[in-house]
Amino acid sequence: MKVQLIENDLLVRLVQEARQKERLRTNHNFHQDLSENPNRFLNVMIQGTYIAPHHHSDPPKSESFVMLEGEVAFFLFEKDGRICDRYDLSAAPGSLLRGIDIGPGIYHSIVVLSPHAICFEVKPGPYAAVNDKAFASWAPRENEPGIETYVQSLLAWQKNEALSP
Numbered sequence: 001m002k003v004q005l006i007e008n009d010l011l012v013r014l015v016q017e018a019r020q021k022e023r024l025r026t027n028h029n030f031h032q033d034l035s036e037n038p039n040r041f042l043n044v045m046i047q048g049t050y051i052a053p054h055h056h057s058d059p060p061k062s063e064s065f066v067m068l069e070g071e072v073a074f075f076l077f078e079k080d081g082r083i084c085d086r087y088d089l090s091a092a093p094g095s096l097l098r099g100i101d102i103g104p105g106i107y108h109s110i111v112v113l114s115p116h117a118i119c120f121e122v123k124p125g126p127y128a129a130v131n132d133k134a135f136a137s138w139a140p141r142e143n144e145p146g147i148e149t150y151v152q153s154l155l156a157w158q159k160n161e162a163l164s165p
Contacts, residue, residue, distance in 0.1 A: 006068070006120075010028070011042075011044075011068070011069065011118055014026055014042060014044040014118070015044055015046070015118070017044070018044040018045065018046050019046050019116075023049060024045065024046035024047075024048055024049035025043065025044060025045040025046065025049045025051075027042065028041055028042040028044070029041045030042075034126055034127040034128070035125055035126035035127075036125050036126070037124055037125040037126065038122050038123060038124050038125055039121075039122070039123055039124070039125045039126075039127050040121070040122050041120075041121055042068070042118055042119070042120055042121075043065075043118070043119050043120075043121050044116065044117075044118050045070075045072070045110065045112045045116065045118075045119075046112065046115070046116050047113070047114065047115050047116065047117075048112070049112060050140075050142055050147050050151065051109050051110045051111075052109065052135050052136065052139055052140065052142055053075070053077055053081075053107050053108065053109040053135070053136040053138075053139045054107065054108070054109070054136060055105050055106055055133070055134055056104055056123065056132065056133060056134070057104055057105040057134055058131045058134065059124075059131075060104030060105060061124045062101065062102065062103050062104055062123065062124065063101070063102055063108075063121065063123040064101040064102075064121065064122045064123070065089065065100050065101075065119045065121055066098060066099035066119060066120045066121075067089045067091040067095075067098050067099060067117065067118070067119050068091055068118045068119060068120055069091050069114075069116065069118040070090070070091060070113075070114035070115070070116050070117030070118060071088060071089065071090040071091070071112075071113040071114040071117060072088070072089050072090075072110045072111060072112050072113055072114075072117045072119070073086055073087070073088055073089075073111040073113055073154070073155065074086070074087045074089055074108065074109075074110055075108060075109045075110070075111070075154055076102070076106055076107065076108055077106075077107035077108065077109070079107065080138065081139065083154065083157050086157060087100055088113070089119070091117075091118075099119075109139070111151055111154060111155060
């Protein structure tokens with residue numbers, strides 16, 4: 001039986017590593033190979049990274065996120081791109097919402113609200129890059145024009161909803 005500890009030194013190293021990457025994020029896998037089930041990993045994201053809306057449906061996969069550090073806005077979408085919900089997940093002491101578990105086929109995206117965020121994720125394996133994610137046609141993909149405007153519209157949605165009667 002292999003034991004892997006999640007120590008502060010590991011988290012600090014992963015944040016530094018994510019800051020150096022073009023995509024401003026990195027994963028640290030706990031599973032030994034991509035065919036292992038379930039896949040378990042740390043997802044380390046720096047503010048400014050863009051995670052295009054996507055879902056997991058080929059094959060259908062549920063996904064769980066638990067915050068270890070930082071804060072993110074977690075968005076759920078209808079198939080046509082309308083926002084269903086926004087959940088602000090936070091690892092801060094006293095936080096009311098620290099994680100989320102979503103079923104297969106639900107479009108979702110994450111916006112990092114703090115300087116960095118670290119979440120523990122679990123989803124069924126195996127991982128195959130060719131079919132892991134189905135990206136939304138109604139949102140920009142990584143490195144496409146309009147990302148900043150799109151992210152700002154996501155963040156503004158919550159403000160508008162909070163003001164609605």
